[in-house]
Amino acid sequence: MIDEKKIEAGIRLLLEGIGEDLERPGLKDTPHRIANMYKEIYGGLGADASVHLGKTFPAINNELVLEKDITFYSTCEHHLLPFYGKAHIAYIPDDKVVGLSKLARTVDVFARRPQIQEQMTAQIGDAIMEHLKPKGVMVILQAEHMCMTMRGIKKPGSQTMTYICRGAFENNPELQQMVFQMVKS
Numbered sequence: 001m002i003d004e005k006k007i008e009a010g011i012r013l014l015l016e017g018i019g020e021d022l023e024r025p026g027l028k029d030t031p032h033r034i035a036n037m038y039k040e041i042y043g044g045l046g047a048d049a050s051v052h053l054g055k056t057f058p059a060i061n062n063e064l065v066l067e068k069d070i071t072f073y074s075t076c077e078h079h080l081l082p083f084y085g086k087a088h089i090a091y092i093p094d095d096k097v098v099g100l101s102k103l104a105r106t107v108d109v110f111a112r113r114p115q116i117q118e119q120m121t122a123q124i125g126d127a128i129m130e131h132l133k134p135k136g137v138m139v140i141l142q143a144e145h146m147c148m149t150m151r152g153i154k155k156p157g158s159q160t161m162t163y164i165c166r167g168a169f170e171n172n173p174e175l176q177q178m179v180f181q182m183v184k185s
């Protein structure tokens, strides 16, 4: 559960730590604003993907479904700086499908917490396997990490790609290639 008072106290300390004047007008409401913002951007911590993935419909057929270019914003757990980009999710139904928005909602459940991209990729795929129980799922994430661009090594434009395969996609390079092609097209 997100504790707004603790976040506000933490932000006040942080501002003091960098030598800022907490009483100047521009900063007076900042601790409160950030607490509100964290409720949104870390809202995934209290969220449960099964709520979204548990609402299914009978499949018309069991052909592959790809939802691509799902924009997401997350924060890296090492620096609490944003990483953001696109998620692509392919799955092969086993007589059940979910509404397409539920795939995007599942991405947000795992994006809105301090994260590591590899872990987020796996969590999305594993949640889909567990709750929708398809024949297989493949998740691809492509993101820019601000801890790589605005500080440290400073390599703007560098992109991190991660993917996982579960079920029918595992050990099936042809199927994986087909998804990569569909994502590129």
Ligand SMILES: Nc1nc2c(ncn2[C@@H]2O[C@H](COP(=O)(O)OP(=O)(O)OP(=O)(O)O)[C@@H](O)[C@H]2O)c(=O)[nH]1
Residues within 6 Å of the ligand: 076, 077, 078, 115, 116, 117, 118, 145, 147, 148, 152, 153
């Ligand atoms: N594998 C992986 N690494 C990440 C992710 N987000 C951030 N990192 C990396 O986490 C590492 C943390 O390294 P540290 O050496 O502990 O921290 P640092 O001194 O701030 O590292 P630099 O970024 O190299 O300055 C950095 O190399 C980041 O690029 C992620 O999602 N996945």
Ligand SMILES: [Zn+2]
Residues within 6 Å of the ligand: 076, 077, 078, 079, 080, 081, 145, 147, 148
């Ligand atoms: Zn980072």
